[in-house]
Every structure is written in C-alpha cells, then in structure tokens.
Amino acid sequence: MISCTGLFFNFDFFLSMFEIFRKYLEEKVAISDSDYAFIKSVSVIKRLRKHQLLLNADDRWSSHAFVCEGLLRKFSIDEKGSEHTVYFAFENWWVGDRESLMNNLPSKYYIEAIEDSVVLLIHDENFQEIFRKVPQIKDLVNTILQRSLNAAHERINATFKSTAEEKYKHFLKSSPNLANRVPLHMLASYLGITPETLSRIRKQIAKTK
Amino acid sequence: MISCTGLFFNFDFFLSMFEIFRKYLEEKVAISDSDYAFIKSVSVIKRLRKHQLLLNADDRWSSHAFVCEGLLRKFSIDEKGSEHTVYFAFENWWVGDRESLMNNLPSKYYIEAIEDSVVLLIHDENFQEIFRKVPQIKDLVNTILQRSLNAAHERINATFKSTAEEKYKHFLKSSPNLANRVPLHMLASYLGITPETLSRIRKQIAKTK
DNA sequence: TTACTGACTTGATATTTATCAATTTTCTTT
DNA sequence: AAAGAAAATTGATAAATATCAAGTCAGTAA
Structure with a gap:
C-alpha cells in the first residue's frame, strides 16, 4: 500500500504528507474515520526531484495526483521541438491527464517537477471506489472541475485580447x-x-x- | 412551468423539444418515469431568433441551458470594442456561465443565437433538486465537465503552437x-x-x- | 575552485499579423 | 425589387513578435 520511489522514506513522512491531504479534504467534505482509513490505504506517496517526470509523453496516465509539496508543470513538445506549458500545479492542486485516463490513450503531455516535490497518488480504480464509499467527494470533484473550466476559459479569453x-x-x-x-x-x-x-x-x- | 418567450408556441412543440432532451439523457443515464416527470415540470423551453441574446453581459446567470436546436456562441467584448468568442454551442450541448452562477456575480459574457435556436432551461435550484433525486446525473455532469476541460486545455495548447x-x-x-x-x-x-x-x-x- | 551546462540577455533582422481605408458582396428589411 | 446595413475582401502600411546569433550570467558537478 505505502510506497515511495524517491530517495529515502519513512512512515512518519508518509503520515505527514497524508495529513496535508486530509486537511485539504476536511475543509471541503465530511468523511468518516473508516473512510479516511480506506483512502489512506490506497494512497501512494511519491517524491520527485527537480526536473524529474511524473508523466512521460506516450505513457498512459491512470491515477489522480494531489500535490502535497512543491511545484510541477504539464507541457507538450511540438514538431519543432518547442515546449508549451498547459498549466502549473503547486501545493493543494491536482495534476494529471484526464484525456489519457478517460480514453485509455497514450498521453500527449509531460508532467515535470519544477522544484523537489511530493505528490499523493490514487489509482483511478481506487478513486472510483472512494466515489462509491464517499459520494460527497463527487461534489468536490465537480466544483474543482467547474473552477478549472472557468479558469481555462478565462485564460483563453484573456490571451486573445x-x-x-x-x-x-x-x-x-x-x-x-x-x-x-x-x-x-x-x-x-x-x-x-x-x-x-x-x-x-x-x-x-x-x-x- | 411551461413557458416561452418566442413568437409562437404550443404544447406539441414543448413536447417535441423535451423529447430531444430526454433522448440525450436516456443515452447516458437511467432515469425513472416519475423523475422524468419532475424534470419535465421544471424545464422551460425558450426560442431564440438569430442575433437574440440568451445572456447579456452584467446580467446574472442562474440556469442550466441545453441546446435543442440551433447554434449559439458565448463571447466577451474588450475595452477596444473587439469581440472574443469563447466557444460555440450547437445541438445537444450545454451553454451558460458557471462563473456567474457559482459566485452569483454579473456575467462578463454574452450568449447569442447565431441561428434561430431552441434551448431548454432549468433553473439552478431545480437542477440541484434533480441532483438529489437522480444522483447519477452527477456522473454525467462530471463527464461533461472533464471533456470540456480537456477540450479547453487542448485548445490552449493548439493555439500557442x-x-x-x-x-x-x-x-x-x-x-x-x-x-x-x-x-x-x-x-x-x-x-x-x-x-x-x-x-x-x-x-x-x-x-x- | 574550475569547468561546464543551461538560462537569460541583448542586438540585428525577418516574418507575421494588425491596422486603416476603400470597395465589393451579401444579407435584411421594407 | 430596392435601399440600407452588415460582412467580407483587398491593398498599403505599421506594429508586434519571432528568429538567429552572440555574449553574459548563474548554478551545478567534479
């Protein structure tokens, strides 16, 4: 259950990172202790060194990632070799590639740590199970999606003018x-x-x- | 319940427009007849002539609108008087301004019919009630939001390169x-x-x- | 420390796209 | 069908930004 691909790791570290996530959730949704236990059991903490990739283009993305610490960016590389940053994600934001996840397709994007970072990963299957156990989380996800969509439209709008x-x-x-x-x-x-x-x-x- | 601000209107017309919406829903969610009855009871059909506005900047948006027929666009006007189209919405798409709705703020956008169009409106309060009665609709909304967000990010990405x-x-x-x-x-x-x-x-x- | 690598700056030039203005075409309305 | 308004086209010019090429600066690794 608990895992880490970073350089060093201990149980206290896992707990303190999970605590960040728990605090984030507590502000938005009421969740029982037993449900928290389940969420904890399917959470994977991953450390990323600066420049390290969380997602490589052509790989499939199958998780939901919450940024506990640090800063990442999602970007693509075009035919001419130029990079295009889609967004930055820092503490208490989510990153990932829903397009790859939803359609089970290789990703067009890279996700890279700009600073040493820590993310909490939940595999989509487990995430769906959390949805079943704690349906209120759907409302949270809904709100996040709406805000992200507003922001994206706002950005499109601002860019053009x-x-x-x-x-x-x-x-x-x-x-x-x-x-x-x-x-x-x-x-x-x-x-x-x-x-x-x-x-x-x-x-x-x-x-x- | 049934209303229309268009030029002419009859009950058959309402039914045929609602039928389009029902077909759309049936493809995605299983809904009982009594729930359909409720949805029908809170649905408002609105005809729009070409050039007519569904939403005016500075007005508050408080509904969810499904396009039964026609084509609309959402746009803003900047200080120099130039228009910026955020998106087009045609048959079987949703339009609105979630930013205004979520934060109860005057809208920065206009929504205009490009062709003679028909939209089905559900006031947000009723929409929340539908969520309560038919929670599976949350999953539908979630999927729509995700796809819209992917599309928006894709557009940002494509535009810049x-x-x-x-x-x-x-x-x-x-x-x-x-x-x-x-x-x-x-x-x-x-x-x-x-x-x-x-x-x-x-x-x-x-x-x- | 020193060397190395990548990031940032600066200048000269080229390219793309916007702006302005005039004209033609198309659509609306009577 | 005719008149008027809006949209689209076209040309000339200007402005913004990209590209290319050096050079400087900063951080990292040996």
Whole structure:
C-alpha cells in the first residue's frame, strides 16, 4: 500500500504528507474515520526531484495526483521541438491527464517537477471506489472541475485580447506567488511567447518603474 | 412551468423539444418515469431568433441551458470594442456561465443565437433538486465537465503552437460541420485573429488547391 | 575552485499579423 | 425589387513578435 520511489522514506513522512491531504479534504467534505482509513490505504506517496517526470509523453496516465509539496508543470513538445506549458500545479492542486485516463490513450503531455516535490497518488480504480464509499467527494470533484473550466476559459479569453506585455502583467497579478518560482523560459512557454520577448518585456517594465 | 418567450408556441412543440432532451439523457443515464416527470415540470423551453441574446453581459446567470436546436456562441467584448468568442454551442450541448452562477456575480459574457435556436432551461435550484433525486446525473455532469476541460486545455495548447493558418486548418479538421455555419468574423474572433487575416488565409488556401 | 551546462540577455533582422481605408458582396428589411 | 446595413475582401502600411546569433550570467558537478 505505502510506497515511495524517491530517495529515502519513512512512515512518519508518509503520515505527514497524508495529513496535508486530509486537511485539504476536511475543509471541503465530511468523511468518516473508516473512510479516511480506506483512502489512506490506497494512497501512494511519491517524491520527485527537480526536473524529474511524473508523466512521460506516450505513457498512459491512470491515477489522480494531489500535490502535497512543491511545484510541477504539464507541457507538450511540438514538431519543432518547442515546449508549451498547459498549466502549473503547486501545493493543494491536482495534476494529471484526464484525456489519457478517460480514453485509455497514450498521453500527449509531460508532467515535470519544477522544484523537489511530493505528490499523493490514487489509482483511478481506487478513486472510483472512494466515489462509491464517499459520494460527497463527487461534489468536490465537480466544483474543482467547474473552477478549472472557468479558469481555462478565462485564460483563453484573456490571451486573445492581450499583447505579450498585458499577458505577462496579468500573470503577475493573478499568480504573484508563482512568478518567482517559475523559470523565465517556462513562463514564456505558458504565456505563448518566446523567452527573448519575455526577457525584453521584463526589462521594459523594470525601466518604467 | 411551461413557458416561452418566442413568437409562437404550443404544447406539441414543448413536447417535441423535451423529447430531444430526454433522448440525450436516456443515452447516458437511467432515469425513472416519475423523475422524468419532475424534470419535465421544471424545464422551460425558450426560442431564440438569430442575433437574440440568451445572456447579456452584467446580467446574472442562474440556469442550466441545453441546446435543442440551433447554434449559439458565448463571447466577451474588450475595452477596444473587439469581440472574443469563447466557444460555440450547437445541438445537444450545454451553454451558460458557471462563473456567474457559482459566485452569483454579473456575467462578463454574452450568449447569442447565431441561428434561430431552441434551448431548454432549468433553473439552478431545480437542477440541484434533480441532483438529489437522480444522483447519477452527477456522473454525467462530471463527464461533461472533464471533456470540456480537456477540450479547453487542448485548445490552449493548439493555439500557442500554431500560426493563424494552422489554427484555421485545425478548426476545419476538428469542427468541419461548424465551419459552414459560423460567419467569418465570429470564427476569426474564436481563433484570436482579425477577420482580414482570416479572409486572406482562406483565399490563400483556395488558391493552393 | 574550475569547468561546464543551461538560462537569460541583448542586438540585428525577418516574418507575421494588425491596422486603416476603400470597395465589393451579401444579407435584411421594407 | 430596392435601399440600407452588415460582412467580407483587398491593398498599403505599421506594429508586434519571432528568429538567429552572440555574449553574459548563474548554478551545478567534479
């Protein structure tokens, strides 16, 4: 049940990571102790070193992953070799590839740790079992999906009506905490501009102040 | 219960539109006759003429809308007066503004009929009641949300790695049926390019063939 | 520390796409 | 069918951003 592919590991570590997840759940759903026991029994903690991949393109994704610590990103690589970041995921967010999971298809995406990170994995079969035991979790998932969808639409909307500079400023405003944690070239690939352009924009903004 | 703000209306019309919705549901969820009766009792059919708005910016959205017939689009207007289409919705799709609904905020978006259309509206309070009576519908909603989210991420991904021409070709491939139903300037506002550019691209492609 | 690698910056130039303006075409309404 | 309005096309030009090429800086590993 308990497993870890990281470098070192002990039971206390597992417990403290699970505790983060439990706290997250407790804020949103009432779950009995026995159900928590079940959730714990199917949870797998995985450490990731910076640069390590949680998902490789062409692999199948079959779990649900909750970020306990650290920062990851999901991205694809196009024919020309350029990276495109779909989103960043930090503490208390979920990552994965639902497209691969739902359709049982090889993934088009990579998921990579930007910092040393810890994720909690639950295999989809077990996740469905949790749904059966604790149906209120469906409402939680529903809410998360709705918010994610709103955010995605908002991003599409904001992207199209903005210049590169506006996009960057919008990012700074909406995710000030991320701006310092994400390397410039990844941020550029998230905003859909080149690193050079982003570098110049930064300089430009610094000068104005 | 039964209502219509369109031009003309009769009971048979209501029934035939509800039948479309029922067929849609039957394919995905098992629902008892009495539950169908309840759903029917809270469903409102609304006709929309071409150009008519289902939602106006600054209004609050409080329903769930299923498209029985026709084609609509959701869009915003920026400070410069340019339109940005977030998505198109045709037969058997849902439209609305979950952001406004969830947070009880005035909407930033317009929803407009591109063709004469018919939508089936269920007020959110009644929708929650349906959730209570027919919890399996939650799974349906969940699936829809997941697919929409995948599509949105896919779109973000495709947009950033493509030129205007590639975006247009990608649209033609993924939504060949829509290409003929959507006016050029709306398609341009969906792809995030100007109508002039799209017009030139079309010409370019026509010439090559 | 030193060397190495990857990230970031900077400059020169090329390309794409937007903007503005005029014209033609198509659709609506009477 | 005619008039008016909206949409689409076309051309000329401008602006934004990408690309290519060096060079600098920073962090990592030996």
